[in-house]
Amino acid sequence: MSVERQTEPEKQAAFEQWPDGVSFGVLRDLIGYALRRAQIAIYRDFFASVGADGITPPLFAALVLIAENPDINQSRLGEILGVNRAAAKALVDRLTAPKLVERQASPSDRRANTIRLTPEGQARLGDLIRQVQAHDARVARRLAPEDLSLLRDLLGRF
Amino acid sequence: MSVERQTEPEKQAAFEQWPDGVSFGVLRDLIGYALRRAQIAIYRDFFASVGADGITPPLFAALVLIAENPDINQSRLGEILGVNRAAAKALVDRLTAPKLVERQASPSDRRANTIRLTPEGQARLGDLIRQVQAHDARVARRLAPEDLSLLRDLLGRF
DNA sequence: TATTGTTATACTCTATAACTATA
DNA sequence: TATAGTTATAGAGTATAACAATA
Incomplete structure (x- = not known):
């Protein structure tokens, strides 16, 4: 027998991009805030x-x-991603745990590790790329193709 | 006497938007990733x-x-910001601690609080808005005015 | 001296789940 | 039953500071 739920799991409220009836004040004009809402x-x-x-x-x-x-x-x-060494280590640790990547001693610099995908990582990455591309395409569908490439160009200037 | 520093504080590495000599693979084409880098x-x-x-x-x-x-x-x-009630409470708590906002019992619904700025909050907000606007203007300066309003429009479609 | 990786620690942001009071 | 607020808990992401090993 299963235990009865006392309450339903709370559903995530929808995110309205710029809901009516709300005054956003200065936020309306900040490019940083427009970016933040799009990102959410x-x-x-x-x-x-x-x-x-x-x-x-x-x-x-x-x-x-x-x-x-x-x-x-x-x-x-870390430099490429824009985080420091400690944060980069944390990211690599989280990919190492499920054996998607592995560290190897660098042959040229005994301080450094070299990071690369495991065979399982290779396989999983193929699937992941397909999922992420499907997600991105769904999102991108809200813009015409020419607007999309324009957007990419504009974003690249920051 | 002050204690001597053993090491200099580590400086934050600069964030290059799309550094040369790095292969970004599929990330290059993802609008979500372009947005993420701009946000960083x-x-x-x-x-x-x-x-x-x-x-x-x-x-x-x-x-x-x-x-x-x-x-x-x-x-x-919370709904407007795109976070749940618990997260909204945490945000309000962090504004209440420095006495920028205060909760009041809602006259119309005894479950609810009403949130509003304190007089100090009013004053501080004026300064903050100026600082944030200066920041945003500095960032926005990378784009021509017409590109900027175009960008705002494109971002608003997600 | 500077750099690589590591560890310890801390903080922000956010979520889930369950509870209380009220609607 | 549903909603507003709260509490406890957890996890992701990131930073700072210090250390050892190596360059």
């Missing part, structure tokens, strides 16, 4: 699409960079 | 400009919404 909306779609595997946006980015830049070390990975 | 760059400028007061982007947004929508309650604030 996109992250929600990401977690609904890919989140089931415990892979988050930062972990996905780290995984792709490790795959694309063989034998990169942690410090450089 | 903008957050860094925010913290360099405003962070000294302990006010973060989510706290600033909450403060403005409370100012602009008098007697809003926590749950509604």
Whole structure:
């Protein structure tokens, strides 16, 4: 026999991009805030699409960079991602635990580790890329193709 | 006598938007990732400009919404910001501690609190808005005015 | 001296689950 | 039953500071 639920799990409220009847004041004019709201909306779609595997946006980015830049070390990975060494280590640890990546002693620098995908990591990354691309395409569908490439260009200037 | 430092404080590495010599693979084409990198760059400028007061982007947004929508309650604030009730409470708590906002019993619903700025909160918000606007203007300067309004429009579609 | 990785620690942000009071 | 607020708990993400090993 299963235990009866006392209450239903609370459903996540929908995120309205700029709800009516709310005064946003100065936030309306801040490009940083517009970016933040867009990011919230996109992250929600990401977690609904890919989140089931415990892979988050930062972990996905780290995984792709490790795959694309063989034998990169942690410090450089952190620089590229925009986090410090301690944070980069934490990301690599979270990919090492499920055996998606592995560290190896660097042959050229005995201080450094070299990070690369395991065979399982290779296989999982293929699936993940498909899931993330499907998510991104769904989100991108809200814009015309020419607007999308324009947006990419504008974002790249910050 | 002061204790001698053993090491210099580590400086934050610069964040290069799309560094050369790095392969980004599929990340290059994901609009979600382009947005993420732009956000990282903008957050860094925010913290360099405003962070000294302990006010973060989510706290600033909450403060403005409370100012602009008098007697809003926590749950509604959370909905607008895109977080749940528990997270909204945490935000309000962090604004209540330095006495920028205060809770009052709602006259119309004895379950609810009404949130509003204290006089100190009013005064501080004026300064904060100026700091945040200066930050945002500095960031926005990277785009021509017409590109900026275009960007705002495109971001609003997600 | 500077860099790589590590450890310890702490803080922000956010979520889930369950509880109380009220609607 | 549903909603507002609260509490306890947890986890992700990130930072700072210090240390050892190596360059």
